[in-house]
Structures are given as structure tokens and as C-alpha cells.
Amino acid sequence: MALAIVLLVDDEVPFVETMTKRLKKRELDIIPAYNGEEALKKLEEHPNIEVVILDVKMPGMDGIETLGEMKKNHPLKEVIMLTGHATVESAIEGMKKGAYDYLMKPCDIELLVDKVTDAAAKKRRHEEKIIEAQLKEITLRRT
Amino acid sequence: MIAAVIPMTLTGGFFLYRLQLLSYDMAIASLEQKALRQKLEIDFFLHEKLKAVRFLAQNFDRFQFKDESFLAQKLQGLKQEYGPAFMSLELMDERGQQLAYAGNSIIVNSRPKEADWFQTVLDSQNVISDVFLDSMATPVLIVAVSIQEQDFRWILKADIDFSSIISRFSNFESQQTGTTFILNRKGEFQTPVPENLTTAAQHYLEYFNKGKISGIFENSEVLLAFATLKNNEWLLIARQDAGKAFSKLDFTRRIAAIIFVLCFSGIVLAAFLLAGKFRKRILQGDNSKAEVVAPDDIVNRQIIESGSLASIGELASGIAHEINNPVAIMIEEAGWVQDLLHEGIDKNDNREEFFRALKQIETQGRRCKEITQKLLSFGRKTDSRIQNVQLNELVEEVAALSSEKAKNSGVEIYTRLDPHLPEIQASITEMQQVLLNIVNNALDAMEHKGGRIDISSALTENQIVITIADNGPGIPAMIMNRLFDPFFSTKPVGKGTGLGLSICYGIIKKMGGKIDFESMLGEGSTFRILLPLNDHLE
Secondary structure (H helix, E strand, O other), rough: OOOEEEEEOOOOOHHHHHHHHHHOOOOOOEEEEHHHHHHHHHHHHHOOEEEEEEEOOOOOOOOHHHHHHHHHHHOOOOOEEEHHHHHHHHHHHHHOOOOOOOEEEEOOOHHHHHHHHHHHHHHHHHHHHHHHHHHHHHHHOOO | HHHHHHHHHHHHHHHHHHHHHHHHHHHHHHHHHHHHHHHHHHHHHHHHHOOOOOOOHHOOOOOHHHHHHHHHHHHHHHHHHHHHOEEEEEEEEOOOOOOEEEEOOOOOOOOOOOOOOHHHHHHHEEEEOOEOOOOOOOEEEHHHHEEEEEEEHHHHEEEEEHHHHHHHHHHHHHOOOEEEEEOOOOEEOOOOOOOOOOOOOOHHHHHOOOOOOOEOOOOOOEEEEEEEEEOEEEEEEEEEHHHHHHHHHHHHHHHHHHHHHHHHHHHHHHHHHHHHHHHHHHHHHHHHHHHHOOOOOOHHHHHHHHHHHHHHHHHHHHHHHHHHHHHHHHHHHHHHHHHHHHHOOOOEEEEHHHHHHHHHHHHHHHHHHHHHHHHHHHOOOOOEEEEOOOHHHHHHHHHHHHHHHHHHEEEEEEEEEOOOOOOOEEEHHHHHHHHHHHHHHHHHHHOOOOOOEEEEEEEEEEEEEEEEEEOOOOHHHHHOOOOOOOOOOOOOOOOOOOOOHHHHHHHHOOOOEEEEEEEEOEEHHHHHHEEEEOOOOO
């Protein structure tokens, strides 16, 4: 079983392809997307996605806009922003909008894997707590 | 320059450092593999012989073995089954007295009872002895099994020729990839002493006893890998010269170094050239622009300089980002190559992947080179002298330089240029600045929604017309009159100096031309630069 199911979004095709292979070797299940619109579509098609790795600088819908749209329908999905040095400010803006963390491009693969697994663990804990709260509510109603 | 050089230096340094570590890991791993393979081979050889002798001892009794013709028949069977390594079979009593013998080994030892192996076989029923030389100088070892029958204990012993294993070690050496030898726990050689061995046998035992199974020793000149065999009684040592071990990956390392040195030099060259040209441009621009813009307004040199620097800063930031993308891909591909080498280059499709990744690194390196060349070609023309200028070329260059920023803003730039446009007398630097400024403003305005920019050139009776039209949000009517005013800006504080268009206005006016615009809210803006064909320069 994979460590986490990840949506990888970047407009640089060779970057996505190679990163996908490297992350798969590290036991992550990767679904690639090459722009913001495609990322949102993939998120609907694969409800089991746990973490999104999202490039900030993309043509069309950029990372920040994509993040905003994602959080509207999927508030529990954790998002890690990837940024070039020129867009750190945007990444920080992303954090304010609910991103889990950000990494500078090019990034260390092991660090990225650590962040992804941490983000996935946070998402699972969050979901467990929600289920727990719902169960409590049901139990209280019955008694 | 720093923005471009730092990532490149980090990439280069990181790649070379990791490659060095990797070549070390690979050499050690390969040596460990050799040691392990030989250990398995020798252990199999020894235990196969012991099992064969034990099988005979357990399935026949001593009375049958006392018959020497029976013993000779069994020896023949062993030779047929396991090859000529079995030299002899011998039946002994527990005092070491020979009861029967078959074979051709020439071992002179009248007192087997005093040998280590004899005591061991009585204690633990089985033994494989250390290697020793028989009287014909053949390396031999003893495999023996003892059987207790009521109150009588007897031993079946076989002499095993060890030279076939040693000859395989020689093959290993002849490939010049290293040396393998075996020591027992007392530090005695069980195989011939290798040539050029500079370290005493005891030192190898000490290395191993420190808990190391491999590593680099003897002042970093030798790689060693250890493996125990014969139930930890022997230590197999694979030894390789560090120089030879690292030679395989040296070539790759050199190629990588060359690629990075070339990229690095390209960037440094571009940066220095640009810095020099821009400085010259600013200094020359200052003088001319101050004359044009300043007569009515109090615009001093420093302010004009800051306007130029802002344009340069914007350009540099775009270029740094443009270079960062191929650099990120190169680093990922380099990491992928390391993953493949760790897994083993001959596994699955790893070799093809390895070459694909190298190709991709080369492609991205070329992409970096194209960016620096684009800069260089731009930088070469940063000359404020008045000379013949083909405006179509300048338009194409500005469109190319703005392409990355346009891509990220979701804007497409189209050019429609009149091929019959004549050259005009102008300063290349200043014309670049005018075009870049207007295109940058359009891109900033369309940053969020994208769109298109159409740049066209045309020739009328006595002038050249350059039109830059966008379908962005348009300019509100209330600010139209102030557009060319110095210090007027709609950009957030700190993002724009408000000097860009006023400088453009000054430059075109100085050339005897005119700059104007039309704009409709929600539909876009069109800037028009009109330049006279003759005698337009003051």
C-alpha cells in the first residue's frame, strides 16, 4: 500500500514526469496534472487523493487561484506549494489561504516525501476526529 | 547575476558532490557483492563435500568401509558426482589409527590425533579443516565425520583438493578489478598471499573485528569488503585499489563537470556583459533623457536612473525564473539517475532510463544556454549610439524576452511585421526600453485574466508605425490624461516607479516621433509609436 495518494501539479512536463517516477520509487501513489483546471478535474475524479503538490507559477490558473478553488470543495485535502525563488511571497500567501507548507524549487526529494507523508498523516488524523465527533453526536442523540 | 549563478552553482556543486558519493557507494557495493558471491560459492563447495561424506558415513557401516575395494568404489562415486576435488577416503578409529584407505593424496602426518581437525571431529561429529599444502604443494583441506556405534567410535575422512577454488580467485584477479583472499581467525592465509599486499594479515582481522563489513582503508588508497564463511571460522577479504574502483564513473563525472562549467561560464559572461552594457546605457540615457524630460519638470538624473533600473530589475527577475525551471528539471533528472544507479543499472529498463535522463539534462542545459544567448544577443545591442536600426528585429527580441512572463500571465504575444520596413537612425537601447516598457505594462494589466498582445509594424508614406495592442482590462478614462506624467503609477506601492511611460514619451519625442494610445474599458488598449523616416533626430 502506498504511503500517500498524491496529485502532482506543474506545467513543466519533464519535471512532472521525472518527479512522478522518483516519488513512485518512494512508495507514493502519484496522479499527474499539468495545469490548474486539470488539477481540479483530477481531484473530482479521484476522491482518494490525500495530498496535492502544487506549483505556484503556472500559465492560466496559477497555483494560488487553484489552491483557493481546491479548498472550496475539498477543505481537508492538504496542499504543499512548490515555488521558484521569485514567488516565495506567493507561497506565503498560499499558506495564509490554507496550504500545509511550501518548498523551494528545486527541492530535496526526501524532504518532499517527508512533508507529503506528514501532510497525509495530518489529513487522516483530521478525518478520524471528524468521524469520532459524528459518532459521538449520533450516540448522544440515541441516548 | 547572483539570482542565476547561485542556483546554477548549487546545482553543479550538489550534482558533483552526490556523484562522488555515489561512485564511492557503487564501488563499495560492487566489492561487497563480489565478496558475498565468492563466500556463497566457497561455502557451497565446502558444505557440499561435508554433506557427501556424512551421507556415506550414515548409510554404510564401518565393516563395509574396512573393505578397501568398497572404499575405492565409493571414492570413485564421489569423484563422478562432485568432480576430482575428492582425493581420498580414509577410515580411522578414535585414536587416529588408519583402518582402511583409498585414493591418491600424499599427506605426511603420522599423528593425526594431534591435529586440530581430529579433536574437533570427535567433539562435534563434523569438521572442515583449515587449508594446508600436501607434499606435492597442492592446497588441501580435510572433511571428516565421526560416528558413535555403541562403544566404538570411528571416523570417515576425505582429503579435498582446494586448488579449483583458488584458481577461480586467480580469474578474479586477472580482470584487474581486485584481489580476494581468505584468512582464518589466527590470521593465517588459506589462499595464496596476494601480490602487493602492504598490510599485515592481522590488520584485516582488526578492521573486521571493529564491526566494519566494508570501507575505505590504508590512507584512502584501498577499498575492502569482508564476508565470513565456514561458520565464521574464515574471513574472506575482497580488496581493490581505490583509483581503479572509481575509474568507471570518472568519465560521467567529467562530462557533468564540463556541462556545469559551460553553463556557469555562460551565465557569468552574460551577466557581466549585460551589467556593463546596462550601466553604459543608463549613463548615456541619463544625459539624453534628462535633457528631454527635464526642461519643464524637475526630474533629476537619479530618478531617471531608478526608472531604468526598475525595468532592468523586472527583466532580471523574469530571466532568473525562466532559468530556474530547467535547473529544477536538471536536478530532478540527476536525482533520478542516482535512484537508477542505486537500484542497479542493469535492472529492468534502467539503462534506457539512464540515457533518457542524461538526454533530458542535455536538453535542459541547452534551454539554459538559449536563455543566456537570448540575453547575450540583447546585451550586445545595449548601445545608446545612434545607428541604423531594424525595428522588426527589436520587436521580435522583445517578444522573445517577454515570452516567459507572458506564459505565466496566460498571455500570447503575436507579431505581424512589415517585411519592407526600412532601417531608421535610432539608439537600440532606447528603442528596446520603449518597447519593453509598453509590453510589460500590458502584461501586468493582464496578469490575472490572460489574453493576447499583437505587435505590428507598418510603413506609411513618411513614417514607421509600431502598434502594440492588448485585449486587457483597458485604461479608466479618469487616468488617461495622466498616463505620461512622471511618477504617476497605478501599480501597488513599491512595484512601479511611475517613470516608465514618461521616459518612453521623452525618448520618442526626442526622436521627432509621437506616442499615443486608445483604450476602452474591458476591451483593451492600443499604443502607437510613430517615427519619422528622415531627419527625425535632433
